[in-house]
Amino acid sequence: MSSPAIPAQPLLSAQGLRKAFGPQVVLDGLDLEVGAGECVVLIGGSGSGKSTLLRCLNLLETVDDGQILLEGTDISDPRADVDAVRSRIGIVFQAFNLFPHLTVLDNVTLAPVRVHRVPRAEARARGLEMLVRVGLADKAAMLPDQLSGGQQQRVAIARALVLRPALMLLDEVTSSLDPELVGEVLGLLRELRSDGMTMVIATHEMSFARQVADTVCFLSGGRVLESGPPEQVFTAPRTERLRDFLAALTPYAPSADEPRGQEPDGR
Numbered sequence: 001m002s003s004p005a006i007p008a009q010p011l012l013s014a015q016g017l018r019k020a021f022g023p024q025v026v027l028d029g030l031d032l033e034v035g036a037g038e039c040v041v042l043i044g045g046s047g048s049g050k051s052t053l054l055r056c057l058n059l060l061e062t063v064d065d066g067q068i069l070l071e072g073t074d075i076s077d078p079r080a081d082v083d084a085v086r087s088r089i090g091i092v093f094q095a096f097n098l099f100p101h102l103t104v105l106d107n108v109t110l111a112p113v114r115v116h117r118v119p120r121a122e123a124r125a126r127g128l129e130m131l132v133r134v135g136l137a138d139k140a141a142m143l144p145d146q147l148s149g150g151q152q153q154r155v156a157i158a159r160a161l162v163l164r165p166a167l168m169l170l171d172e173v174t175s176s177l178d179p180e181l182v183g184e185v186l187g188l189l190r191e192l193r194s195d196g197m198t199m200v201i202a203t204h205e206m207s208f209a210r211q212v213a214d215t216v217c218f219l220s221g222g223r224v225l226e227s228g229p230p231e232q233v234f235t236a237p238r239t240e241r242l243r244d245f246l247a248a249l250t251p252y253a254p255s256a257d258e259p260r261g262q263e264p265d266g267r
Contacts, residue, residue, distance in 0.1 A: 019222075116163065
């Protein structure tokens with residue numbers, strides 16, 4: 001008789017995370033699990049804790065309580081090697097944060113060379129590989145202000161990918177883009193999703209969330225109030241708070257790369 005299958009360990013497990021800024025509690029006992037190759041999309045209103053959660057997962061903020069496990073290792077332990085953790089967990093923000101005086105390639109290779117001591121030639125080869133991946137190899141020698149906003153965001157994604165992370169965190173990466181540039185960044189994320197990249201994405205693009213997510217998590221009051229497959233979350237929400245959130249979304253016109261008839265999007 002065969003032994004029962006042992007459930008696979010999640011790539012990332014956050015348990016009971018609490019984070020407060022003074023009297024304001026932003027994360028309040030939050031739990032989250034992300035399997036290898038999974039795309040988890042975070043939705044929720046302003047102040048629900050999405051950005052703070054991503055910053056805690058990347059150790060840009062320290063949690064007040066709880067535990068974060070990456071591949072079974074407690075990275076929330078104060079003794080954790082922060083640089084090593086950040087080489088395994090890439091993060092991209094809505095602001096591009098590119099150095100204006102450095103070329104595109106130098107922006108992408110700065111952290112591998114300066115922080116992780118990757119030999120410069122190897123870092124440049126990796127950087128060019130990632131620029132090919134995001135469709136910007138021909139922009140390697142340009143400065144950031146010579147690029148469109150969508151191109152700059154794709155450079156920021158390449159910069160996160162160059163360390164070959166196990167997990168990518170993306171925080172509202174289309175929020176600062178003009179509407180006509182949103183599609184090119186979302187298209188890149190769809191490609192990464194198809195390639196099996198493990199991602200946690202905070203977004204207000206509901207149609208995108210429905211298309212790419214394995215699991216959608218609705219955050220409210222610093223907790224994951226409801227989670228499940230996109231069809232369940234968007235068409236059969238179980239809680240009144242999620243129903244109210246979805247009902248308040250403003251209808252929008254789909255971008256050029258999206259098929260007509262998508263769900264309303266929240267801005």
